[in-house]
Amino acid sequence: MKQYYYIISAESARKLGVTAFRRGNEEKGYLVTSGDLVTAADDIWSSATRVTEKEAFEFVEQL
Amino acid sequence: MIKIKKKGGHVIYQPLSPTFQMQELGGSNQQKFDATTGTWKPNRLLTPFLLRPKLLIQDPEDILPTGDYSNDMVETVWTVKSLVNNVETNLVLGTDYTIDNETKALMLTYNVAVDEIVTITYKSHYVDPRRADTNALTFEWSKKVTTVAEADYKVTLDSGMWNSKIQMSPFKNWGRFAIPVQLKDGDEPIADARCTYQWQWWTGTAWSEDFSERFWYVSGATSKQVMVDADYIQDITLRVKAVAYGDTTHPLYFATRLLRWYGQYQEDVDFLTGKYVFSDSTLVKLQGKVTKAAGGDIKDPAQYFDMILFFAVGNEELAPVAYGEEATISRDDLQKGEPKAGILVRERTCFLPIADASGKILSDDTTILFAQIPTTPIIEE
Numbered sequence: 001m002k003q004y005y006y007i008i009s010a011e012s013a014r015k016l017g018v019t020a021f022r023r024g025n026e027e028k029g030y031l032v033t034s035g036d037l038v039t040a041a042d043d044i045w046s047s048a049t050r051v052t053e054k055e056a057f058e059f060v061e062q063l
Numbered sequence: 064m065i066k067i068k069k070k071g072g073h074v075i076y077q078p079l080s081p082t083f084q085m086q087e088l089g090g091s092n093q094q095k096f097d098a099t100t101g102t103w104k105p106n107r108l109l110t111p112f113l114l115r116p117k118l119l120i121q122d123p124e125d126i127l128p129t130g131d132y133s134n135d136m137v138e139t140v141w142t143v144k145s146l147v148n149n150v151e152t153n154l155v156l157g158t159d160y161t162i163d164n165e166t167k168a169l170m171l172t173y174n175v176a177v178d179e180i181v182t183i184t185y186k187s188h189y190v191d192p193r194r195a196d197t198n199a200l201t202f203e204w205s206k207k208v209t210t211v212a213e214a215d216y217k218v219t220l221d222s223g224m225w226n227s228k229i230q231m232s233p234f235k236n237w238g239r240f241a242i243p244v245q246l247k248d249g250d251e252p253i254a255d256a257r258c259t260y261q262w263q264w265w266t267g268t269a270w271s272e273d274f275s276e277r278f279w280y281v282s283g284a285t286s287k288q289v290m291v292d293a294d295y296i297q298d299i300t301l302r303v304k305a306v307a308y309g310d311t312t313h314p315l316y317f318a319t320r321l322l323r324w325y326g327q328y329q330e331d332v333d334f335l336t337g338k339y340v341f342s343d344s345t346l347v348k349l350q351g352k353v354t355k356a357a358g359g360d361i362k363d364p365a366q367y368f369d370m371i372l373f374f375a376v377g378n379e380e381l382a383p384v385a386y387g388e389e390a391t392i393s394r395d396d397l398q399k400g401e402p403k404a405g406i407l408v409r410e411r412t413c414f415l416p417i418a419d420a421s422g423k424i425l426s427d428d429t430t431i432l433f434a435q436i437p438t439t440p441i442i443e444e
Contacts, residue, residue, distance in 0.1 A: 003104050021089035021113035021170065033110050036089075053102060056109045 004034045005056040006048040016040060023060050031059055076193050080121040083202045085185065088113040092206050095213040096177050098308035099248075103174045103210065115168035118189060118202065126193055136202070139167045139187040146180045154181065171208070177312060181208040212310045218253070220305050220315040221245045230324035233367050233411070237293030244287050244317050246307045253307050255287065262289045265300040276424070278416060278431075295433075296321050297413045323413050325367075327356030330408035332372060335389075340397045347374060347397065349390040351406045364388060364408075369437040373405035381405045409437035 013019045013030035016037070024030030037045060051059065090112035095104040118136060121129045141162055143154040154160060159173035167187065175181050185204040222244050231237050244260070246253040262284045263270040264277065274280040279295035289301065302318040330353050337347030349372045353364040364370060365388045372390040373381035377400015384390045414433040416424045425432045 005109065018089070020115070020168075021111060023109065023111070031109060033105055035105075036110075053106065053109070056106075060109055 005051050005053060006032050006034065006037060007051055007056075007059060008032055008037075008044060008048045012040070012044040012047060015044065023063060025063060028059070028063060031056055074194070076126070076191070077123040079127070079191060079200065080123060081189065081200055081202075082119040082121075083204075084117050085204045085206075086113075086115040086117050088115060092208045094175055094208075094210040096210050098212055098310045104213070107172050107174050112171040112208075113168055114171070114183065114185070114206075115166060116185060116187060116202070116204070120189070122193075132189060133167070134165055136167055136187040136189050139185070141169050142182075142184045143169075143171070143173075144182050144184075145175075146182065147176065147178060175208055175210040177210050177212045177310075179210070182206070183208060212312045217249055218307045218310075218313075218315065219247050220303075220317050221247050222317045222319070225317075225319055227318060228320045228322065230322050230326075231293050231296065232324060232326060234361060239281055239290060239292045241283070241288045241290045242301065242319065244303050244305065246287075246305050246315065248307070257308055258287070259285075259306045259309075260287045261285055261304045263302045263304060265302070270302060278414070278433075291321070293321075293323075294414050296323060297415070298322050325410050328361070329354050329356065330368075330370075330406050332404045332406040334402070334404060337392070337397065337402055340402060342398060344397050345393055345395050347390075347392040347394070347402060347404075349374065349385070349392070349404050351388045351390075351408070353408060367411060369407075369409040369411060371407045373407070375403045375405075376400045379403075411435040412438050 007024075007029050008016075009029045010019070010024065010026045013022060013024060013032065016032070016039070018030060018032055018036050022030045022032050022036070031051075032048075037048060040048075089110060090105055090107070092112070094107070096102075097104065116133055116136065116139075118132045119130070120127060120132045139162075141160075143160055145152050145154055154173055156162065160169055160171045162169050169183065169185070171183070173181065183206050185202075187202050189200045189202070191199065222242075225242055225244075246258045261272060263272050264274070265271075272284065274284050279291050279293075279299060281290035281292055283289040287303075287305075289303070291301075298320070300318060300320045302316055305315045305317070306313075307315070330351065333350045333352065335348035335350050337344060351364065351370045351372050353361045353368060355361060361367065370387055371383050372385045372387075374384045374390065374392050375381045376394070376397055379400070381403060384392050412435050414435055417432040417434050418424050
């Protein structure tokens with residue numbers, strides 16, 4: 001299965017319980033993988049932004 | 064002064080009932096490495112792997128409330144070691160991994176190479192607060208972290224016209240010929256610089272990459288095209304091990320058996336002269352021939368077969384009279400009986416080096432002696 005990166009809001013990250021091990025913050029949200037979103041509800045999916053690996057690195061650098 | 068002699072007692076507590084586990088969050092101990100793009104899945108620099116120790120304790124005497132005591136563990140020691148080519152090094156705390164002072168969780172932010180094994184070990188203690196000086200519980204845990212190479216591409220090894228068995232007819236001029244293969248990514252050939260090819264031959268018990276004294280070998284053992292010489296091939300099996308993009312965990316193979324093969328044929332002998340014997344006949348000429356099962360005489364059969372022609376008159380036993388395709392027999396007693404002719408045809412091997420009884424190949428230091436040996440035994444009737 002292919003893996004993609006997504007940026008989700010901090011609220012969504014808390015709902016998913018991933019804040020302890022995913023990079024991010026309240027302001028910019030969190031970087032997660034498609035694997036993290038397997039159990040996500042539709043509202044999280046619909047607000048998630050898919051990013052490339054390059055964009056994911058840029059996101060992490062800006063934290 | 065009066066001294067009071069004291070003697071202490073002990074409170075005996077029932078042992079605590081601990082449940083320890085290492086929670087693995089945000090990933091697993093195995094990554095995948097895509098050799099085509101040089102990227103890891105997941106990339107731990109982006110999505111780290113978290114190992115969080117969890118200690119649940121139940122006190123049978125209910126002095127301690129049942130619950131999570133993970134943060135009360137002490138003397139926690141994490142070690143993270145990398146092993147590559149039997150060389151062990153420690154990963155760097157703060158760079159390759161971090162440890163949370165409160166939860167004692169380890170966050171791995173290190174991408175493991177395909178040929179690397181990272182071993183993470185954990186040791187910690189929990190001191191029973193009912194008697195702080197004794198009854199420390201020790202918890203240990205260990206896990207290996209590895210990476211497997213993965214390819215989203217579809218790499219194949221194209222052997223073109225060659226298949227797993229090649230029957231080489233000695234009647235065709237094979238000579239020196241190449242067996243080319245090509246690694247492909249989808250339909251596209253992969254650049255040679257990103258591939259390695261290693262040809263091997265089957266010794267009967269194992270694959271060998273040593274081509275010394277393999278007289279059928281010409282060149283190309285480490286290329287995508289091996290060159291061999293059919294004159295020296297009786298029955299060999301070759302294999303190429305092909306690796307694309309340095310992905311040595313997924314080599315591709317193509318094996319082929321090269322066999323000297325005469326096919327189906329029929330031998331016969333004709334009387335050119337002397338089939339009908341007259342009172343003054345003294346000469347017989349015999350012509351041996353070999354005919355392919357599919358039809359057609361083989362030209363110059365003695366070039367490929369050991370041929371022996373036989374002749375006899377009347378009740379005589381057939382006796383060899385010539386080696387080759389033709390025989391001329393001059394006799395003045397042909398009239399004593401019916402003439403009979405016979406032929407024995409034996410296949411020849413490829414050119415084989417001649418060895419002495421000890422197996423040592425004979426040569427004069429510069430030239431090795433080769434011979435073609437008849438392969439089928441003479442059957443006496």
